[in-house]
Amino acid sequence: MCRSRIKSKSNSPIHPLRIALLAAGIFILGAGVASAVESVPATGPIDPHQGMTLANLSDRAFLAQTMDLVGDPIFYAQASSNSDSTAGMYGYESKSPKRAFAQSFLIPGWGQWYNGSRVKPFVFLGLEASGWLLRGHFRSQGNKKQTQYQSFADNPAEGWDVQKYLSGLQAVYGVSSDTMRYINPDWIPSFDTTGKWLVFSHHIYFDSEGKPIKNQTYYENVGKYDQFVFGWSDFPNVTKPEDTVGVEFRTPHRDDYLGQRASANREFSHASTVLILTIGNHLLSAFEAAIGAAHHNKSMDQFGSVGAQLRFVQSPNDGKLYPKFAVGYRF
Numbered sequence: 284m285c286r287s288r289i290k291s292k293s294n295s296p297i298h299p300l301r302i303a304l305l306a307a308g309i310f311i312l313g314a315g316v317a318s319a320v321e322s323v324p325a326t327g328p329i330d331p332h333q334g335m336t337l338a339n340l341s342d343r344a345f346l347a348q349t350m351d352l353v354g355d356p357i358f359y360a361q362a363s364s365n366s367d368s369t370a371g372m373y374g375y376e377s378k379s380p381k382r383a384f385a386q387s388f389l390i391p392g393w394g395q396w397y398n399g400s401r402v403k404p405f406v407f408l409g410l411e412a413s414g415w416l417l418r419g420h421f422r423s424q425g426n427k428k429q430t431q432y433q434s435f436a437d438n439p440a441e442g443w444d445v446q447k448y449l450s451g452l453q454a455v456y457g458v459s460s461d462t463m464r465y466i467n468p469d470w471i472p473s474f475d476t477t478g479k480w481l482v483f484s485h486h487i488y489f490d491s492e493g494k495p496i497k498n499q500t501y502y503e504n505v506g507k508y509d510q511f512v513f514g515w516s517d518f519p520n521v522t523k524p525e526d527t528v529g530v531e532f533r534t535p536h537r538d539d540y541l542g543q544r545a546s547a548n549r550e551f552s553h554a555s556t557v558l559i560l561t562i563g564n565h566l567l568s569a570f571e572a573a574i575g576a577a578h579h580n581k582s583m584d585q586f587g588s589v590g591a592q593l594r595f596v597q598s599p600n601d602g603k604l605y606p607k608f609a610v611g612y613r614f
Contacts, residue, residue: 377579378579381573383395383572383573386572387568391410391411392411394569394575395571403571407564411564417557421550425548428546432547436502436506443506443515443516444516445495445514447513447514447515450520451518454522455526464481485510506540512532512537517535517537
């Protein structure tokens with residue numbers, strides 16, 4: 284008896300709307316990360332007298348004198364290099380991580396160019412262009428091979444015929460359609476333990492004109508499952524169930540068809556892999572641009588920090604405390 288021994292697999296393609304929603308979600312997440320990075324304050328020396336103002340300076344001076352804290356800094360201010368004065372003086376300007384992220388999210392490498400790099404933009408943009416070109420190549424090859432195996436299956440001389448298939452079902456199972464239930468060949472009337480009726484796991488569907496609907500499922504079923512072996516041109520014609528005993532279900536034409544279909548699916552699989560890598564490069568460019576902008580700002584703070592200190596020092600002559608103001612620049 285001929286039975287279907289292979290279960291079907293779901294091969295639902297990724298819908299473009301899902302890709303768009305995923306990209307939007309990643310963009311929002313990346314913008315949030317970039318905003319968080321941008322809002323991190325620049326690190327600097329810890330000022331134990333952060334609350335000091337000129338109004339209460341005399342009180343702090345009195346406190347320093349009574350506690351004999353001669354030389355203790357009571358005022359410290361640091362101007363980071365991304366301030367307007369420092370940017371104008373030393374030619375540096377801060378970079379916005381949010382802007383860098385958005386630019387590279389739109390065009391990979393654009394945010395790196397904004398950050399000042401002249402190598403990374405071409406690397407990210409080149410990988411992006413190569414990825415889309417390569418994906419197009421694999422998709423084209425897959426479509427070409429898909430057309431070939433479908434034409435092979437539709438050729439009555441070497442492919443699969445629906446009328447031959449239905450004749451086989453009638454001869455072996457006593458049904459005229461795979462949507463009908465058939466009697467279980469292992470059913471024993473006196474011991475009804477296995478169930479009398481069985482149904483086919485897969486079906487051929489027809490349109491209003493009685494022609495088979497040749498979609499992706501159709502071309503998958505006719506080659507993948509033993510149930511449809513009756514329709515192959517090189518499978519022997521059967522008139523009764525005993526005609527299937529000892530017959531090889533993997534006929535040469537069926538094997539040839541399965542090989543062609545597997546080759547086409549490999550091309551589509553390569554295209555999907557390249558698409559994932561291209562999207563990964565796209566996202567990596569956006570996040571790298573945001574992080575690069577943050578590092579740029581941090582390096583500016585470390586390179587060009589301006590500091591000012593106001594100290595009280597004790598005079599060696601009369602022993603009194605006098606204010607001393609100093610300005611320093613750290614390279």
